[in-house]
Every structure is written in structure tokens, then in C-alpha cells.
Amino acid sequence: MQLMVPGIAKGIINSIGHSMDVGLIVAVILLFVFSTIIGAFSGSILGFFGEDVVYKLRTTLWDKILTLPVGYFDQTKSGEITSRLVNDSTQVKELLANSVPKTATSILQLVGALVLMLIMDWRMTIIMFIAVPLVLICLLPIVRQSHKVARARQDALADLNGKAGEMLGEVRLVKSSTAENLERTAGDKRMYRLYRIGLKEAIYDSIAGPVMGMVMMAMVLGILGYGAIRVREGAIDIGTLFSFLMYLVQMISPFAVLGQFMSDVAKASGSTTRIQALLQTHEEDRLTGTDLDIGDQTLQMNHVSFSYDQYHPILSDVSFTAEPNSVIAFAGPSGGGKSTIFSLIERFYEPNEGSITIGNTNITDIQLADWRQQIGLVGQDAAIMSGTIRYNLTYGLPGHFSDEQLWHVLEMAYATQFVQKMPRGLDTEVGERGVKVSGANDWRLPGPSCVIQKS
Numbered sequence: 001m002q003l004m005v006p007g008i009a010k011g012i013i014n015s016i017g018h019s020m021d022v023g024l025i026v027a028v029i030l031l032f033v034f035s036t037i038i039g040a041f042s043g044s045i046l047g048f049f050g051e052d053v054v055y056k057l058r059t060t061l062w063d064k065i066l067t068l069p070v071g072y073f074d075q076t077k078s079g080e081i082t083s084r085l086v087n088d089s090t091q092v093k094e095l096l097a098n099s100v101p102k103t104a105t106s107i108l109q110l111v112g113a114l115v116l117m118l119i120m121d122w123r124m125t126i127i128m129f130i131a132v133p134l135v136l137i138c139l140l141p142i143v144r145q146s147h148k149v150a151r152a153r154q155d156a157l158a159d160l161n162g163k164a165g166e167m168l169g170e171v172r173l174v175k176s177s178t179a180e181n182l183e184r185t186a187g188d189k190r191m192y193r194l195y196r197i198g199l200k201e202a203i204y205d206s207i208a209g210p211v212m213g214m215v216m217m218a219m220v221l222g223i224l225g226y227g228a229i230r231v232r233e234g235a236i237d238i239g240t241l242f243s244f245l246m247y248l249v250q251m252i253s254p255f256a257v258l259g260q261f262m263s264d265v266a267k268a269s270g271s272t273t274r275i276q277a278l279l280q281t282h283e284e285d286r287l288t289g290t291d292l293d294i295g296d297q298t299l300q301m302n303h304v305s306f307s308y309d310q311y312h313p314i315l316s317d318v319s320f321t322a323e324p325n326s327v328i329a330f331a332g333p334s335g336g337g338k339s340t341i342f343s344l345i346e347r348f349y350e351p352n353e354g355s356i357t358i359g360n361t362n363i364t365d366i367q368l369a370d371w372r373q374q375i376g377l378v379g380q381d382a383a384i385m386s387g388t389i390r391y392n393l394t395y396g397l398p399g400h401f402s403d404e405q406l407w408h409v410l411e412m413a414y415a416t417q418f419v420q421k422m423p424r425g426l427d428t429e430v431g432e433r434g435v436k437v438s439g440a441n442d443w444r445l446p447g448p449s450c451v452i453q454k455s
Helices: 005-016 021-067 070-075 077-121 123-167 171-176 180-233 239-277 339-343 370-372 389-393 403-412 416-421 448-454
Strands: 299-307 312-324 354-360
Touching: 021 077, 021 239, 077 123, 077 239, 123 180, 123 239, 171 180, 180 239, 312 339, 312 354, 339 370, 389 403, 403 416
Parallel strands: none
Antiparallel strands: 299 312, 299 354
């Protein structure tokens, strides 16, 4: 629609000094108004598209994160994973919802303007477009460096997120250890690294757009001088020259958008690389296997060996038998592999050698979701989710549980009195990681949850 304006302006300019075409002027005004309305509508559509893209991408990443094995989380900081979910997805949204549509529109404008300019005067058009490929070639080194900087920025941002999550998660340890200065230094180091990368990014961003704009201004001046010669020779009229210059002015913005698009692609490439790496990570198979009722079955660990890496063995040829309704204790020094045994039983990891059986069935042949649903695990560090006491007692369990059932299991765990003293009883908010529950009582909540799971 904007490509129609210079052609109409040509007629208006050529009619100056003669009778003015009022209808033509009204048409120009209506064209501008209609173009504004269309621009606002298309902007809204693009906004909706962008939100839809980031919503679906984040949903996919969230679902993927929930299916990743425990080993992945042991090796990757939670802040880095959060960065993939929030920062990287936002970067992709900006590319798809803003840069790509703007670039597509710019290309259409450039092609349309080129065709109309060739029709008006092919000589001036060819002179103008000779410089464009040369400029793009000159911008390639800038694009390559922008890509490297973008990847470094995403890495630094993920590292900062990881450190921030670690510090905030253990803020009580930081305070009690008077480690504020240590954490301040660690945070400043990461933020300074991000700041330095940001400076490089700002330099490359500031080059691409202005270079394209400078080339366009040079072309405007060159075409203006050559056009003046063509008008003096009588080859074209003043209206055609004015229309030609209007097309050139219209093309300044598209060329600048193309330059910025190259920079945006370089930025998003770092994000997409990390998102793809996350999506391609091997995930747990929760559905393959048989359903098996493990009640009243004997659990056996048979000559199991395990190590988190090849250089540091944790378990070596471990065997034991756990009969139904029996109590077994594992005693040993810290780091001796006691928690690892339960991680293997929960199938957070697989043994390097040996097997674990329930009855006559290897636990790897049982559907993972069904297996874990039948196991209650209370760790040495009480795991509490933000929410209410009721929410934590029934966390992850299917079905509805009455207050009577919840109070019953609390009584079995000797937790009735402390819950009754809470402001809202079962509906009391425990805070993030159970910070609103005293340390002497927070370990009581996972136990009743396991009792409900078994009932």
C-alpha cells in the first residue's frame, strides 16, 4: 500500500501550476489513514503470534524438563535450565514475532519498489542496486562476530542465573556463614563478564543498522544528482524524480531492518542452539514395561556395582535382601553410598553391573511411573514444595483425600499437634522449601505423604 504513494505523488507534483486534482489529494489522505489502520491491526496479529509461539515453546520445554533423568539435574545448574525456559524462549519469540515479519515486509517493499523504479527509469535503478551486494558482503564479518557474542552472552546469562538460584536457595547458609562478601565477589564476577559481553554486543548492534542507513543516504544523494541531470536533459520529468526519491526514502527503513535482522539472527542462534540441545537430551521412558503390584514381594539387590563416573566407584558388588514388612538399616560413613542405593531403587540411575529385583521381576522391566507410584521415599533432607500442608501431603498423588484421612496419617507421624497449632491448619502456607515450618517439624510432612501413597 505504501508503494502506491510515490506514484500518486508523481501525479500531484506534475499537476502543480495546473489544475489541482482534489480527488487525488483526498485519495492520498485516505490511503494514509487506511495504511495506519492496517498497520495497527497487523501489529496486534504479530503480537498474538509471538505470545502463542513463546507459550507453545515454553510448554514444550516444561514438559521436556519433567521427563529428564535425575542425572541431568545433578550435572546442570537449575538456573541454567531456568534460563533456557525463560530467557532463550523470549529471544526466539523476538526473532519470530518481530524480526522475521518485519524482514518479510521489508523484502516485499524492496522488491515492489525495485519493479516500479525499473519501470520509471532503469538506468537510475541499476546504479542504485550495484552498491547493495557489496554492502552485504562487507556485513558478513559483523554477522559472524555477532553470532559468537550472542552464544557467549547466553552462556554468561545462564551461569549468572545458576549462581543466583544457588545463592537464593541457600540464603540461610550464606547468612550463617557470613559469606556475603564471598557471594558478592562471585556475583560481581559473573555480572562483569556479562557486562563485557554486552559492550561487545552493543558495538556490533550499532554497526549493522547505521551502515545500511549510510549506504542508503549515499544512494539518495547520488540518485538526486544523477536525476537532476536526467531532468535537465528532458529524459524524465520532475514528478518522476520526486517519486523516485520517495521510493528511495521508503527503502531506507527496509535496508536498516535487514541489517538489524542479521544481528537478531545471530543473537537468537545462541538461544536456539541451547534449546535444541535441551530438547535432544535423552529422557526417561516412563511408560514402557509391565504393571506389577509390588506389595508383599521381596526386594533384592544382586551384586550391584555403580559409579557416577568411571574414576570414582561408589558401590562395588553390593547384595542384600529386603523381606516384606521388615526393617533394614544401612550404616556407613558419609559418602559410602547409602543414598545411592535408594537412588538405584527409585531408578534415578541404573546399575553399572548387577540387578535389582522385586519378587522374580527385574525392576527395569516394570513401568517406571507405576514403580515409583508404589514407593514412598523420605529423604534425609525433607523435601517440601511451596504451597499448603494439604498440598504437600497429597503432592503427586491421584484422587481426592478427605480431611479425616489427612489427620489420620498426621497422627501416625506424630505431626497432629504441630499442624493444629498452625494458623490455618491443613491450609497453612509452608513457604518456599518449607521456610514457614520449623526445622524440627518440616521432616514430618513427607512421612504422612508416603503413608497416603501406600493406602
